[in-house]
Amino acid sequence: MGNLHIISRRLTHLDVLESEAIHILREVAAECANPSLLFSGGKDSIVLLRLAEKAFRPAKFPFPLLHIDTGHNFLEVIDFRNRRALELGERLIVRSMEESIRQKRVILKHPDQSRNAFQSVTLLDAIAEFRFDACIGGARRDEEKARAKERIFSFRDEFGQWDPKNQRPELWDLYNTRVHPGENIRVFPISNWTEMDIWQYIAREKLEIPSIYFAHRRKVIRRGDSLLPVSHLVRPLEHEKIEELSVRFRTVGDMTCTCPVESNASTLEDIIVETATTRVTERGATRMDDQTSDASMELRKKEGYF
Amino acid sequence: MKNIELLRFITAGSVDDGKSTLIGRLLHDSKSIFEDQLCAIEKTTKRRGLEGVDLSLLTDGLQAEREQGITIDVAYRYFATPKRKFIIADTPGHEQYTRNMVTGASTANLAIILIDARRGVLTQTRRHAYLASLVGIPHLVVAVNKMDLVGYSKEVFESIVGDFGEFASGLNLRNIIPIPISALSGDNVVERGSSMPWYEGETLLEVLENIEIDHDINMEDFRFPVQWICRPQTEEWRDFRGYMGRIESGSLRIGDEVTVLPSGRTSRVRAISTFDGDLIEAVAPQSVTLLLEDEIDISRGDMIVKSENRPDLSKEFEAMLCWLSEDRLDVRRRYLIKHTTKTARIMIDRIACRVNVNTLEQESGVEVLSMNDIARVGFKVQQALASDSYSKNRATGSFIVIDEATNNTVAAGMMI
Numbered sequence: 176m177g178n179l180h181i182i183s184r185r186l187t188h189l190d191v192l193e194s195e196a197i198h199i200l201r202e203v204a205a206e207c208a209n210p211s212l213l214f215s216g217g218k219d220s221i222v223l224l225r226l227a228e229k230a231f232r233p234a235k236f237p238f239p240l241l242h243i244d245t246g247h248n249f250l251e252v253i254d255f256r257n258r259r260a261l262e263l264g265e266r267l268i269v270r271s272m273e274e275s276i277r278q279k280r281v282i283l284k285h286p287d288q289s290r291n292a293f294q295s296v297t298l299l300d301a302i303a304e305f306r307f308d309a310c311i312g313g314a315r316r317d318e319e320k321a322r323a324k325e326r327i328f329s330f331r332d333e334f335g336q337w338d339p340k341n342q343r344p345e346l347w348d349l350y351n352t353r354v355h356p357g358e359n360i361r362v363f364p365i366s367n368w369t370e371m372d373i374w375q376y377i378a379r380e381k382l383e384i385p386s387i388y389f390a391h392r393r394k395v396i397r398r399g400d401s402l403l404p405v406s407h408l409v410r411p412l413e414h415e416k417i418e419e420l421s422v423r424f425r426t427v428g429d430m431t432c433t434c435p436v437e438s439n440a441s442t443l444e445d446i447i448v449e450t451a452t453t454r455v456t457e458r459g460a461t462r463m464d465d466q467t468s469d470a471s472m473e474l475r476k477k478e479g480y481f
Numbered sequence: 482m483k484n485i486e487l488l489r490f491i492t493a494g495s496v497d498d499g500k501s502t503l504i505g506r507l508l509h510d511s512k513s514i515f516e517d518q519l520c521a522i523e524k525t526t527k528r529r530g531l532e533g534v535d536l537s538l539l540t541d542g543l544q545a546e547r548e549q550g551i552t553i554d555v556a557y558r559y560f561a562t563p564k565r566k567f568i569i570a571d572t573p574g575h576e577q578y579t580r581n582m583v584t585g586a587s588t589a590n591l592a593i594i595l596i597d598a599r600r601g602v603l604t605q606t607r608r609h610a611y612l613a614s615l616v617g618i619p620h621l622v623v624a625v626n627k628m629d630l631v632g633y634s635k636e637v638f639e640s641i642v643g644d645f646g647e648f649a650s651g652l653n654l655r656n657i658i659p660i661p662i663s664a665l666s667g668d669n670v671v672e673r674g675s676s677m678p679w680y681e682g683e684t685l686l687e688v689l690e691n692i693e694i695d696h697d698i699n700m701e702d703f704r705f706p707v708q709w710i711c712r713p714q715t716e717e718w719r720d721f722r723g724y725m726g727r728i729e730s731g732s733l734r735i736g737d738e739v740t741v742l743p744s745g746r747t748s749r750v751r752a753i754s755t756f757d758g759d760l761i762e763a764v765a766p767q768s769v770t771l772l773l774e775d776e777i778d779i780s781r782g783d784m785i786v787k788s789e790n791r792p793d794l795s796k797e798f799e800a801m802l803c804w805l806s807e808d809r810l811d812v813r814r815r816y817l818i819k820h821t822t823k824t825a826r827i828m829i830d831r832i833a834c835r836v837n838v839n840t841l842e843q844e845s846g847v848e849v850l851s852m853n854d855i856a857r858v859g860f861k862v863q864q865a866l867a868s869d870s871y872s873k874n875r876a877t878g879s880f881i882v883i884d885e886a887t888n889n890t891v892a893a894g895m896m897i
Contacts, residue, residue: 185486186486186764186767187486188485188486188566190767191486191487191766192487194727197768198708201708201725201768202822205708205709205781205822228756229756229768230725230768231709233711233715233718234711234712234718317558320556323557324555324556343890344584344890344893345890346588346879346881347587347588347875347879347881347893348588349819349820349880350819351819351883351890353888366557367557367559367568369559369566372566
């Protein structure tokens with residue numbers, strides 16, 4: 176009798192978070208008719224893919240991967256996205272905002288404008304096209320205070336809108352996945368992970384990530400408190416000068432508003448040390464679109480953004 | 482990399498008890514607040530014409546809440562120390578408190594109940610303690626706050642602890658830890674401070690870091706609700722048939738004899754498989770894939786257990802139900818139950834009594850249940866469920882009720 180109760184090893188916080196995420200992924204697969212997994216090539220969705228491998232191998236994933244391409248993505252990240260999907264042997268669907276712009280579904284004030292805010296149009300179109308009833312995403316509650324109040328299974332009405340006042344109570348690990356036709360669920364299996372957990376997990380699992388997450392020399396300009404990467408989309412204004420600094424990205428998104436931080440961290444261990452000692456939040460440091468107002472993220476979420 | 486454990490806790494109390502200040506203090510003094518967050522609340526403090534940094538603003542809500550002066554149920558916050566990682570379920574007080582606290586408490590290892598030292602044990606304190614015991618939270622910290630306003634008096638603290646203990650002796654609370662604190666000045670939250678030398682116990686953070694949580698999960702009774710059947714049907718994995726799920730309680734070894742419920746068929750464990758390789762033994766809460774020696778018919782919603790340790794298998798149940806929805810319970814209507822990985826129709830046919838959460842009196846003759854009501858009910862399920870009593874096993878004794886017409890989650894239940 177006594178033997179059976181010996182625990183072979185103590186489960187760590189990463190083990191517990193991992194098991195929770197696997198449980199969530201399997202619930203989606205079992206209860207949703209036609210889910211998809213949003214994969215951008217960013218670190219959080221790279222972790223999601225590993226969790227999906229843990230949840231479903233040796234079988235294939237019971238859902239395709241979906242990427243909403245703003246057309247403003249870093250090339251390294253897009254290359255990585257394609258390669259990773261190929262290595263996994265999973266189906267990758269890409270829908271691009273360029274197409275939404277061509278169809279006049281998205282109208283930009285000027286061509287280089289940040290496209291993050293318009294992703295929702297293309298995403299909702301893709302959901303309608305493929306009749307997805309659930310989209311699995313890599314959002315985390317520690318990212319932003321609008322996310323802190325979001326459920327793991329988060330409901331969107333027919334307009335793709337999130338209504339923070341009208342969320343379903345979520346108790347224990349019992350997820351209510353039922354939707355009416357036309358409604359959609361966003362599922363966030365890594366809701367309870369922090370930026371630190373993500374980096375520790377990437378290190379533990381030895382996951383490959385796009386090179387721009389590591390320190391590299393890059394031409395940047397200072398705008399406000401942020402560093403903006405110089406590219407064909409971002410040119411210095413008259414009074415601004417270009418500097419070349421050692422930087423890395425903490426998040427990767429639209430090139431016009433994703434800012435790197437100064438860093439010499441060239442290994443995962445270095446990044447973990449920096450993450451442990453940083454004094455600025457992930458989005459505060461790196462996303463100009465979230466700094467516009469105190470409630471930027473909340474407004475974008477209500478419009479159907481992830 | 483250091484291996485640290487995860488502790489989930491809930492804070493119960495209203496804004497007036499200093500709950501937001503306490504959470505702000507925990508985050509601030511454990512260095513979990515970032516400069517841009519501090520900068521934002523400094524700005525807000527100044528805009529409101531106040532001095533310094535109001536830590537309670539750290540837990541300030543969404544624009545929708547600020548505009549309408551409402552608070553939206555549960556917000557989750559995260560911090561870590563070198564010893565542990567913490568998830569706080571922060572639930573606003575006042576209205577809808579029962580619903581919010583039950584939601585936040587359902588996954589918690591520990592609850593912090595805040596008491597204002599000037600006011601002592603109030604009706605709401607009793608309500609919080611009752612809910613903590615109903616949801617079976619293993620550890621309860623009674624934080625007597627605002628000690629600075631009662632001259633850091635040992636007598637005041639001891640008298641409140643005495644009152645609480647007297648009341649709580651009638652409840653099912655396993656481990657009660659009283660701490661005198663001042664969230665405003667920080668005494669006994671993270672730093673000990675010098676104002677209460679008479680207190681020799683641990684600070685709040687020390688309790689959170691050190692409390693033993695290994696026994697919070699039932700490690701006796703192996704329960705494995707099947708989530709998903711893995712059948713790759715590829716050349717390489719032609720005959721592979723794996724039962725995927727999470728071990729909700731207990732542990733399992735290769736060779737163990739298992740029974741599948743409700744069918745009652747038995748087999749032995751051939752392999753415990755994971756993406757990282759096969760295991761000899763697995764424990765809750767690991768997610769694994771089980772391979773059995775015999776080919777038996779198993780589908781999602783079935784439960785695999787050890788043959789010598791079986792749960793109850795029944796179609797009729799008694800349970801404590803917490804009603805969460807604005808739509809009242811209508812006993813003539815049909816609802817769905819989601820219990821482990823099984824969803825089935827139920828008929829709630831009897832309200833035995835409703836509990837007054839303020840007086841703990843049991844009220845009989847109740848016909849309807851409204852939001853925040855807690856009641857003992859009887860119900861019938863279309864298919865047999867394998868379950869344990871909630872007090873014995875949180876995972877196999879809990880369920881939610883879904884309204885089939887609206888798809889809303891309308892109640893949370895705990896099997897008796």
